[in-house]
Amino acid sequence: MDISVIVPLLNEEESLPELCQWIGRVMQENKYTYEILLIDDGSYDKSWSVIQQLHQSDSRIKGIKFRRNYGKSAALNTGFKTAAGDVVITMDADLQDSPDEIPGLFSMIKKDGYDLVSGWKKVRHDPSLTKNIPSKLYNSMTSLMSGVKLHDHNCGLKAYKLDVVKSIEVYGEMHRYIPVIAKWNGFKKIGEKVVAHRKRKFGVTKFGANRFINGPLDLISIMFVSKFGKKPMHLFGMLGMFLFTIGFIIAGVLAYAKFFLAEYRMTERPLFYFGLLAMVLGTQLFLTGFLAEMVARNSPERNHYLIEKELF
Numbered sequence: 001m002d003i004s005v006i007v008p009l010l011n012e013e014e015s016l017p018e019l020c021q022w023i024g025r026v027m028q029e030n031k032y033t034y035e036i037l038l039i040d041d042g043s044y045d046k047s048w049s050v051i052q053q054l055h056q057s058d059s060r061i062k063g064i065k066f067r068r069n070y071g072k073s074a075a076l077n078t079g080f081k082t083a084a085g086d087v088v089i090t091m092d093a094d095l096q097d098s099p100d101e102i103p104g105l106f107s108m109i110k111k112d113g114y115d116l117v118s119g120w121k122k123v124r125h126d127p128s129l130t131k132n133i134p135s136k137l138y139n140s141m142t143s144l145m146s147g148v149k150l151h152d153h154n155c156g157l158k159a160y161k162l163d164v165v166k167s168i169e170v171y172g173e174m175h176r177y178i179p180v181i182a183k184w185n186g187f188k189k190i191g192e193k194v195v196a197h198r199k200r201k202f203g204v205t206k207f208g209a210n211r212f213i214n215g216p217l218d219l220i221s222i223m224f225v226s227k228f229g230k231k232p233m234h235l236f237g238m239l240g241m242f243l244f245t246i247g248f249i250i251a252g253v254l255a256y257a258k259f260f261l262a263e264y265r266m267t268e269r270p271l272f273y274f275g276l277l278a279m280v281l282g283t284q285l286f287l288t289g290f291l292a293e294m295v296a297r298n299s300p301e302r303n304h305y306l307i308e309k310e311l312f
Helices: 016-030 045-057 071-083 100-111 130-148 164-165 174-184 210-228 233-260 268-298
Strands: 003-009 036-042 063-065 087-092 116-120 160-163 190-194
Touching: 003 016, 003 100, 016 036, 016 045, 016 100, 036 045, 036 130, 045 063, 071 087, 071 160, 071 174, 087 100, 087 164, 087 268, 100 116, 100 160, 100 210, 116 174, 130 174, 130 233, 160 164, 160 174, 174 190, 174 268, 210 233
Parallel strands: 003 036, 003 087, 036 063, 116 190
Antiparallel strands: 087 160, 116 160
16 A cells, blocks of 8 residues: 555544545545545534545545544554555644645655655644644744754644654654654654644634643653663763752761851851752652663563564
């Protein structure tokens, strides 16, 4: 199979027939073999009924329905596990992503050798105050912190080699950082393609203001797990030793002043409490790192590494 198209959705009954028809037309024009995986993330409208009707008319359209809303990351992760095409393409169900971009994305994966290609909605049709400006700040921060230089990390329209989606796990709200996760799993050839962005035709957006809080927190989580997930002592131990050393030096200086410079009111000085706090925090961080190291070493995935090629 050439292409698997994964479409996570929530309450998109009106757009699904047009989207599937559009995808089918593009596939037939380019003579691709394909499947469309519609992942219903707990819709409470008639989306699942529409999916059933579409499947009856075309067996290449397949559906998975969640019992409740788990989020876009869960939907994508389920689609990744199910996909069978050489190239996996994800897109939103709201018709803001154009299926006409599929041939270009497919070519960049198959002919140009990219592991992952992310869409870049260079010209957007969203409100500037609530979407465009926050999006630019978010993308700049993500590129700076992760080292993955993309203009639009959160674009729903992406293409992947099948190996990529089978090697990564997406959970929480980490769908925003799939290029970052892919890079830290060893897939280094990550590209970008300018794609068309259309105005929403049906329904309303499903993303609220909480994404401004959850997004940065998820980025911090990914960076920590990727760099220190198998060696947490390297972070917590280093910070703990640094703070304890600072506190110990402060305590030593104050003790010297008390015994040799006749300063008897050591505990009345604010610096004494700063030193004491630093030693306590340092000890706690060191113990946290030690316990985290014990957990990591007993994890069944402590020696789980991705192997690109084997030669016997």
